[in-house]
Amino acid sequence: MASESINQLHFLLIPLLAPGHTIPMIDIAKLLAQRSNVKVTIVTTPINAIRYSPTLQDHINSGLPVRFLELPFPAAEAGLPEGCESADALPGLHLLPNFSVAVDMLQERLEQRFDSLEPRPSCIISDKYMLWTADTAIKYQIPRIIFDGMSCFKQVCTHYLYASKVLDDLPDSEPFVLPGLPDRIEITRAQLPPEFNPSPFASPEHLEKVREIESKASLNYGIVINSFEELEQEYVNELKKLKGGKVWCLGPLSLSNNNDLSKTLRGNSTSSIDDHHCLKFLDSKKPKSVIYACFGSSSQVIPAQLIELGLGLEGSNHPFIWVIRAGDRAKELEEWMTQNGFEERIKNRGLIIRDWAPQLLILSHPSIGGFLTHCGWNSILEGVSAGIPLITWPQFAEQFLNEKLVVEVLRIGVSVGAKVMVHWGEEDRFGVTVKSEEVKKAIEKVMVDGIEGNERRKRVKKLGMKANKAIEDGSSSYLNLSLLIHDVTQLAKIKLNF
Numbered sequence: 437m438a439s440e441s442i443n444q445l446h447f448l449l450i451p452l453l454a455p456g457h458t459i460p461m462i463d464i465a466k467l468l469a470q471r472s473n474v475k476v477t478i479v480t481t482p483i484n485a486i487r488y489s490p491t492l493q494d495h496i497n498s499g500l501p502v503r504f505l506e507l508p509f510p511a512a513e514a515g516l517p518e519g520c521e522s523a524d525a526l527p528g529l530h531l532l533p534n535f536s537v538a539v540d541m542l543q544e545r546l547e548q549r550f551d552s553l554e555p556r557p558s559c560i561i562s563d564k565y566m567l568w569t570a571d572t573a574i575k576y577q578i579p580r581i582i583f584d585g586m587s588c589f590k591q592v593c594t595h596y597l598y599a600s601k602v603l604d605d606l607p608d609s610e611p612f613v614l615p616g617l618p619d620r621i622e623i624t625r626a627q628l629p630p631e632f633n634p635s636p637f638a639s640p641e642h643l644e645k646v647r648e649i650e651s652k653a654s655l656n657y658g659i660v661i662n663s664f665e666e667l668e669q670e671y672v673n674e675l676k677k678l679k680g681g682k683v684w685c686l687g688p689l690s691l692s693n694n695n696d697l698s699k700t701l702r703g704n705s706t707s708s709i710d711d712h713h714c715l716k717f718l719d720s721k722k723p724k725s726v727i728y729a730c731f732g733s734s735s736q737v738i739p740a741q742l743i744e745l746g747l748g749l750e751g752s753n754h755p756f757i758w759v760i761r762a763g764d765r766a767k768e769l770e771e772w773m774t775q776n777g778f779e780e781r782i783k784n785r786g787l788i789i790r791d792w793a794p795q796l797l798i799l800s801h802p803s804i805g806g807f808l809t810h811c812g813w814n815s816i817l818e819g820v821s822a823g824i825p826l827i828t829w830p831q832f833a834e835q836f837l838n839e840k841l842v843v844e845v846l847r848i849g850v851s852v853g854a855k856v857m858v859h860w861g862e863e864d865r866f867g868v869t870v871k872s873e874e875v876k877k878a879i880e881k882v883m884v885d886g887i888e889g890n891e892r893r894k895r896v897k898k899l900g901m902k903a904n905k906a907i908e909d910g911s912s913s914y915l916n917l918s919l920l921i922h923d924v925t926q927l928a929k930i931k932l933n934f
């Protein structure tokens with residue numbers, strides 16, 4: 437007869453191999469491993485394990501039961517260059533389909549190792565785009581919970597857009613009111629995510645499959661979200677209603693990195709800068725005077741548009757840190773910076789970081805006064821957690837919806853005025869869409885003293901305090917993690933008694 441006691445829960449975390457998806461799941465792993473009787477295994481590949489190991493090291497050193505399970509990545513078999521194990525390492529977007537093939541091949545590799553995992557996994561938490569994990573969960577008869585890296589606001593918007601006919605025959609650029617929401621928000625189809633606004637690298641069939649798996653209770657027990665209830669309570673409540681209560685907001689996940697070392701090492705990649713240099717620059721500036729500009733890990737902004745951003749930063753007259761990703765076309769921008777004299781002109785006022793910045797470390801510095809962001813959900817939460825007003829410049833995916841939440845619902849940011857989604861692979865289609873003057877104006881609006889700016893700063897500071905409170909013992913995100921662990925324990929008991 438089966439015993440009723442569960443000695444140790446074992447969570448198998450399976451992130452999508454892209455920094456914006458892997459980084460928050462590593463944070464979840466750390467939070468879970470800090471709870472008693474919980475072991476965590478993060479499924480990844482050798483090069484990703486090297487990249488993210490430093491992030492986990494302090495937890496491993498202090499004896500917490502969290503580790504990586506490395507599965508060999510079939511790069512060559514899928515026609516990818518050797519060593520290309522993360523979406524941001526792809527030499528070109530034409531290789532995305534090959535990358536998906538390689539990711540799918542990980543299923544067999546994981547299942548070959550499954551029986552050797554000790555104790556037997558109690559639960560899978562996998563990125564919602566790792567579709568094969570639903571089959572694996574069924575095969576091994578364990579619950580699968582999805583990690584959705586987007587806000588509750590986005591999920592509620594998407595639900596009601598599917599349910600309504602508002603988009604029928606609507607021209608791309610005609611504003612309409614998002615249906616079913618407690619707030620009145622106007623948007624255009626050209627700003628909607630690929631589910632409603634076709635993109636070359638997100639096939640409708642694939643998106644439909646994601647949706648189908650997400651909506652079947654037999655394939656998906658619930659959703660873990662990187663958000664906190666106090667940020668978007670009405671939308672959390674609504675999503676819970678839509679999902680039968682199984683929604684756990686555990687964030688802001690970045691706050692699990694609570695010392696300078698873990699902030700520096702998080703998602704660490706090769707960078708042109710060491711953290712001391714960065715801190716020295718920030719230390720030399722006045723409190724709340726510096727703009728931090730970063731477009732996340734995977735935006736592919738064209739050089740002509742980046743030049744407008746550079747000129748906008750320069751024209752704002754504020755000190756700034758600007759993160760530029762290396763890539764195919766970085767050379768064009770570098771040439772412009774040298775030949776046009778940009779780097780020379782801004783040398784005492786601007787710091788350029790090539791490729792990867794210690795974002796959390798930078799945002800937590802008292803000199804930062806504004807964050808110019810592409811509106812990736814992680815970045816928004818990180819800005820909010822640091823209590824910093826945002827300058828919003830959405831690019832792709834659900835980022836325009838994130839901008840609406842920030843600018844119109846929470847009123848903690850100012851938009852540069854981008855009008856159309858620039859899908860991955862379509863960066864050249866629209867050319868320059870935001871001019872330097874617009875960037876400069878938005879920065880000035882955020883940084884200026886005066887009632888509007890001060891009120892905005894007060895609102896985001898208050899939200900930042902709530903964010904930090906949410907993860908404390910006994911507060912909302914902390915309790916949600918306890919509830920999640922409780923649920924998984926109950927499920928494991930039912931299985932034992934079956």
Ligand code: UDP
Pocket residue numbers: 455456457459702703730731732733734735759791792793794795796811812813814815816818
């Ligand atoms: N990030 C970082 N340094 C960089 C670029 C990105 O630390 O130079 C981190 C950032 O803190 C965030 C994640 O990478 O946690 C990016 O996620 P987000 O959702 O903002 O954007 P994405 O990269 O998915 O578009």
